[in-house]
Amino acid sequence: MSIRRFAACERAGLMLFDTDVLIWYMRGNTKAAAIIEEFPAKSISVITYMELLQGVRNKDEIKLVRDFLKDLDFVVIPLTENIGHRASVYMEQYCLKANMCLSDALIAATAVENNLPVCTGNSRHYKPIGELQIKTFRNR
Numbered sequence: 001m002s003i004r005r006f007a008a009c010e011r012a013g014l015m016l017f018d019t020d021v022l023i024w025y026m027r028g029n030t031k032a033a034a035i036i037e038e039f040p041a042k043s044i045s046v047i048t049y050m051e052l053l054q055g056v057r058n059k060d061e062i063k064l065v066r067d068f069l070k071d072l073d074f075v076v077i078p079l080t081e082n083i084g085h086r087a088s089v090y091m092e093q094y095c096l097k098a099n100m101c102l103s104d105a106l107i108a109a110t111a112v113e114n115n116l117p118v119c120t121g122n123s124r125h126y127k128p129i130g131e132l133q134i135k136t137f138r139n140r
Contacts, residue, residue: 013040016077016111018120019051019103021137026068029139035119036072043075045110047103083109090129098128108132 017036022044024032036042052065069076086109087102094100104125111118117133118126126132 013038014043014116015039015041015135016043016045016107016114016116016118017048017074018107018118018122018137019044019048020121021119022048022052022068023055024121024137024139031139032137035137039119040073041075042072043077043114043116044069045107046076046078047106047110049076051103077110077114079106079110080113083113086113094128100125100128 021032021036025036049065049069053062056062056065083106087105090100090105090108091102094105104122107118108126108129110116112129112132117135119135119137120126121137121139123134123136126134
């Protein structure tokens with residue numbers, strides 16, 4: 001995605017959010033809330049949804065996660081064959097060199113396959129992927 005395409009996505013209000021930004025929002029961080037609410041077309045990878053569920057302790061918290069995503073109109077993007085293939089390529093290229101983990105490869109592949117920039121506080125996780133456009137979130 002070119003810089004031009006990234007700017008167009010931002011102007012159109014399109015963004016894929018990484019798990020960390022959502023966690024900051026759910027913990028009451030006003031900067032995370034502001035950046036999420038800035039984008040009318042919010043999306044996450046199904047991997048982010050599963051990472052959020054991984055941290056819950058009971059059924060009430062599962063409902064809180066679902067309600068949070070629904071109330072803010074997040075679209076949850078499912079995995080596809082193309083996302084899986086692209087994530088595999090990223091793992092082959094970057095797991096040793098850049099210590100890339102499975103979830104980051106899948107989230108990055110979701111963004112690239114859907115022509116979306118990713119908003120993350122962990123930009124170093126995604127830095128090796130040149131075709132991925134990153135909007136860095138700073139929680140302080």
